Amino acid sequence: MSLSNEQMVGMYTTMVKIRQFETRVQGFFAEGKIPGFVHLYIGEEAVATGACAGLRITDYITSTHRGHGHLIAKGGDLKQMMGEIFGRTTGYCKGKGGSMHIADIDLGILGANGIVGGGGPLANGAGLAIKARKEDNVAVCFFGDGASNQGTTQEALNLASAWKLPVVFVNENNGYGISCPTSKSMAVTDIADRAAAYDIPGVVVDGNNVLDVFEAVSEAVKRARSGDGPSLIECKTYRWRGHFEGDACVYREPGELERWVEKDPIPRFENKLLAEGILTPETVAEIKTAVEKELETAVTFALDSPLPDPSDLTRDVYA
Amino acid sequence: MATKTYLQAINDGLRQEMERDSNIILLGEDIGRFGGCFGVTQGLFDQFGEDRVKDTPITESAIIGAATGAAAAGLRPVAELMFVDFIGVAMDQLFNQAAKMHFMFGGKIKIPMVVRMPQGAGLGAAAQHSQSLEAWFMHVPGLKVVMPATPYDAKGLLISAIRDDNPVVFLEHKLLYGTTGEVPDDPYTIDFGKANICRKGENLTIVATSQMVLTALDAAEQLAKEGISCEVIDPRTISPLDMGTIIESVKKTHALLVVHEAVKIGGAGAEIAAQVAEEAFDYLDAPIVRVGAPFTPVPFSTPLEQAFIPNAGRIIEAVRKMRG
Ligand SMILES: Cc1ncc(C[n+]2csc(CCOP(=O)(O)OP(=O)(O)O)c2C)c(N)n1
Numbered sequence: 001m002s003l004s005n006e007q008m009v010g011m012y013t014t015m016v017k018i019r020q021f022e023t024r025v026q027g028f029f030a031e032g033k034i035p036g037f038v039h040l041y042i043g044e045e046a047v048a049t050g051a052c053a054g055l056r057i058t059d060y061i062t063s064t065h066r067g068h069g070h071l072i073a074k075g076g077d078l079k080q081m082m083g084e085i086f087g088r089t090t091g092y093c094k095g096k097g098g099s100m101h102i103a104d105i106d107l108g109i110l111g112a113n114g115i116v117g118g119g120g121p122l123a124n125g126a127g128l129a130i131k132a133r134k135e136d137n138v139a140v141c142f143f144g145d146g147a148s149n150q151g152t153t154q155e156a157l158n159l160a161s162a163w164k165l166p167v168v169f170v171n172e173n174n175g176y177g178i179s180c181p182t183s184k185s186m187a188v189t190d191i192a193d194r195a196a197a198y199d200i201p202g203v204v205v206d207g208n209n210v211l212d213v214f215e216a217v218s219e220a221v222k223r224a225r226s227g228d229g230p231s232l233i234e235c236k237t238y239r240w241r242g243h244f245e246g247d248a249c250v251y252r253e254p255g256e257l258e259r260w261v262e263k264d265p266i267p268r269f270e271n272k273l274l275a276e277g278i279l280t281p282e283t284v285a286e287i288k289t290a291v292e293k294e295l296e297t298a299v300t301f302a303l304d305s306p307l308p309d310p311s312d313l314t315r316d317v318y319a
Numbered sequence: 320m321a322t323k324t325y326l327q328a329i330n331d332g333l334r335q336e337m338e339r340d341s342n343i344i345l346l347g348e349d350i351g352r353f354g355g356c357f358g359v360t361q362g363l364f365d366q367f368g369e370d371r372v373k374d375t376p377i378t379e380s381a382i383i384g385a386a387t388g389a390a391a392a393g394l395r396p397v398a399e400l401m402f403v404d405f406i407g408v409a410m411d412q413l414f415n416q417a418a419k420m421h422f423m424f425g426g427k428i429k430i431p432m433v434v435r436m437p438q439g440a441g442l443g444a445a446a447q448h449s450q451s452l453e454a455w456f457m458h459v460p461g462l463k464v465v466m467p468a469t470p471y472d473a474k475g476l477l478i479s480a481i482r483d484d485n486p487v488v489f490l491e492h493k494l495l496y497g498t499t500g501e502v503p504d505d506p507y508t509i510d511f512g513k514a515n516i517c518r519k520g521e522n523l524t525i526v527a528t529s530q531m532v533l534t535a536l537d538a539a540e541q542l543a544k545e546g547i548s549c550e551v552i553d554p555r556t557i558s559p560l561d562m563g564t565i566i567e568s569v570k571k572t573h574a575l576l577v578v579h580e581a582v583k584i585g586g587a588g589a590e591i592a593a594q595v596a597e598e599a600f601d602y603l604d605a606p607i608v609r610v611g612a613p614f615t616p617v618p619f620s621t622p623l624e625q626a627f628i629p630n631a632g633r634i635i636e637a638v639r640k641m642r643g
């Protein structure tokens with residue numbers, strides 16, 4: 001899969017956007033301006049970005065409780081995302097869903113999900129719809145290492161394989177399910193090994209290298225589009241923040257975070273693009289400023305938006 | 320006796336029972352060194368080790384199933400789900416397996432297990448992390464359903480739940496964890512099926528559960544200033560349900576209001592209202608009224624969530640209406 005310079009700059013911009021978005025959310029949450037829980041994606045930007053880079057608007061994704069990155073990578077509108085996170089009427093879900101439930105059906109985003117393991121069966125359903133309509137679209141299911149242990153995820157892998165559904169299972173192995181390290185929750189080291197049980201390709205990639213993720217997922221997408229069925233791509237990565245904001249991370253080994261910060265996917269990609277002359281220090285600065293501005297606009301939009309009226313409470317329960 | 324939080328009271332109960340009976344094990348996600356999602360199992364891993372305080376993968380179905388199997392094989396497991404909402408993943412193991420084995424096998428097997436689950440809204444946790452699902456469990460023969468409202472009740476009912484030979488669903492309320500009250504240091508039990516009359520009154524009976532007990536007491540306090548004397552009853556366990564105490568109270572006050580945080584339609588309050596209508600209709604001076612959440616999933620945004628949760632104002636308004 002060859003990428004144009006423009007596409008690569010686009011991927012770089014997406015990663016910066018996710019990082020900046022999450023950093024802002026982190027700040028506002030700390031100030032007590034955001035209700036509920038937020039689960040940040042900082043450090044994992046290369047996974048969503050690489051996986052979505054080759055997708056079309058008509059392709060589907062299912063996301064997780066840690067969904068902001070997936071949504072941005074699939075083209076989510078920052079204003080409506082911020083609006084939702086702040087619980088405003090202008091948010092994606094009119095303030096009813098919050099961070100864990102943002103969806104945009106026009107962009108094929110079937111929702112962030114508060115239930116760990118909830119996405120796999122839904123992605124299969126989208127795959128089924130694609131097949132029924134004889135399209136060559138795909139559905140990408142993002143799920144964590146923790147989610148990979150849920151029956152729902154394993155059931156979904158089996159069904160997708162048995163029915164040759166056009167679904168790509170993108171596992172984000174960040175080493176933990178809340179405090180539980182993968183070494184304690186599963187006996188295998190590589191989640192991709194489980195693909196063998198379903199007779200589908202299982203691939204391990206460096207989840208902090210956006211091009212590696214892109215390559216592997218694109219290969220799987222190609223396979224799915226051509227009717228050859230699902231794949232399981234495991235992206236090894238790390239979440240920099242706690243499981244949720246406020247988590248003291250007592251479960252981390254000393255030095256662990258620092259080692260991963262050295263593998264920060266953003267400067268890695270940035271340096272590569274600089275070395276190849278695809279980016280220059282000036283364009284990098286321009287991109288960062290433009291993203292800052294876009295986010296500023298989104299935040300202002302959200303904070304200027306009204307909170308919902310209690311009379312909206314029972315609206316939208318039924319279609 | 321010491322003042323303790325609801326959370327500490329549950330922790331106390333778990334620790335003391337584990338000290339007493341080595342057959343008790345704990346199972347759940349992040350309950351070990353992390354101490355549990357809300358901190359309820361704090362310190363137990365250090366005291367009892369990982370063979371008795373078992374961190375599980377994120378596999379609710381496997382957790383409830385393992386607890387059921389372990390109970391059938393002679394242990395007394397206490398499982399924790401982080402949020403009651405996640406029982407959806409494991410419902411088969413709970414209601415088709417755990418709840419029915421004793422009956423299906425002709426009474427020849429016992430399933431002494433407890434499933435602890437926090438429920439309730441108020442944290443902005445949105446639709447999949449804020450529900451009150453007690454009616455689901457109450458509808459299943461074979462399960463016992465406990466909803467403590469105070470630290471004292473939490474400890475006593477938990478110890479009773481652990482010593483019970485049946486699967487017990489133990490529903491904690493997230494907003495109650497930080498509330499405080501007097502809790503005896505020594506272990507004690509509270510019988511299931513024995514309601515607590517939290518406040519004596521003459522004019523009207525309010526039956527409330529879990530966090531709504533506090534809201535109802537607050538409303539009763541305010542109504543007292545208007546000269547309306549409410550009796551507030553907390554059933555504490557909704558299966559078994561102490562209808563005797565409720566009916567006796569209704570015979571005295573001649574009016575019944577039922578309050579719960581769960582959506583009103585199909586809620587536990589409907590059962591209480593129906594039984595009072597069946598047993599004590601002639602004593603009623605006014606139609607039975609229920610206050611519950613509107614028929615909608617729990618919303619995220621604060622003003623909507625606040626409108627969802629029944630408050631003292633709504634209880635007061637209902638009482639005034641009932642009294643014409
Ligand atoms: C069914 C269910 N069980 C438990 C939880 C609580 N919970 C939320 S996120 C999480 C950890 C998920 O770990 P993983 O899938 O590895 O994703 P990560 O958080 O690492 O991105 C848990 C246990 C939940 N939301 N849903």
